[in-house]
Amino acid sequence: MACCCFTTQHLSVFSWRDVLADHVRRASLEVELRGVLTPEVLEHLPPSLQLQGGKGSISDWIDARFEESDVHIIESLHTSDIVGLLILAEGADALGQTVLHIGYLFAQHAWGQGYASEMLLGLCSAVGQIRPVRLVGGVDKHNIASARVLQKAGFELKQELSTADTDMYVREFP
Template sequence: MVPPIRFVTERLDVSPWDTLLDDAEARPGFVAALTRLLTPEVTRHLPPVWQIAPGSDDFDSWIAARRAESAIATVHQSQGGALAGLLVTRAGDTDEALTVGYLFGTRHWGQGYATELMRGVVGWAARNGYARLEAGVVRDNAASAAVLTKTGFVPACVTGDGVDTYRLDIGSG
């Protein structure tokens, strides 16, 4: 089980989405922001289970399924508090490994947020006893592959399904 992820970077505030989902007053606004965030353009490089039609009437089931499979954190802008993206984590191949993924809304693309987030994840993982981070990137998502490389990840495996895996050994990152 992945412990709750909380950290702050220069421009980002990262905390478990459970806090917002479990708060009856905060949930409706958060779900509305999440619905606006998860556009087809944002989710196109993600696994099929992350695809959700805009205006889907089964969003609660989609959220429950994501909660069951991963530990998810919100990524809010420190200034203004806008929901910028999500950080998705789950246990890796060993107890010392953590699998990570992320997404950002289109208006937050190209501003260095993903690199800033991943650097924060590396620091958080080191402080929490993880020795390795793992990530997968769909081959045609060059921007995410560049973010991983920039933050110290190295290619680990090229798969036949179009997803390339990356890893970062914390001691060497």
């Protein structure tokens, strides 16, 4: 789904594909992600998104995300620093409607600044141009802040999709 590169008041959100294609830029990304992918940031994410440790773990993490999803870098427009990542996985429901599973994480230094809400509203605006689509986001039941961000962006809790550990939120663009 090509719609998901966008700019908001404070953020630039763009695919990391061009960055990964250039070995110098990728090496720089790996260094910068060491400050983003901390244990505190990864705490509420599924086991598949955890770092496995070892020297190549950031590189391995990038390769795994590249294989399974579209990842977008979230940069501050003011500093050009990476403040987070937006992870998108496209699929379809039983009726053939596009379903876009979203995940996001923000560097600990970016918490509490409204970036997650701003990014989600920008994503909804970009996705709203392509219809129909359903956005789906899963949140660890202990991650109340992330659930609130989704709710503020118009997502509704769907108990029938939720599990014992994860609440599922949906926003429809008919």
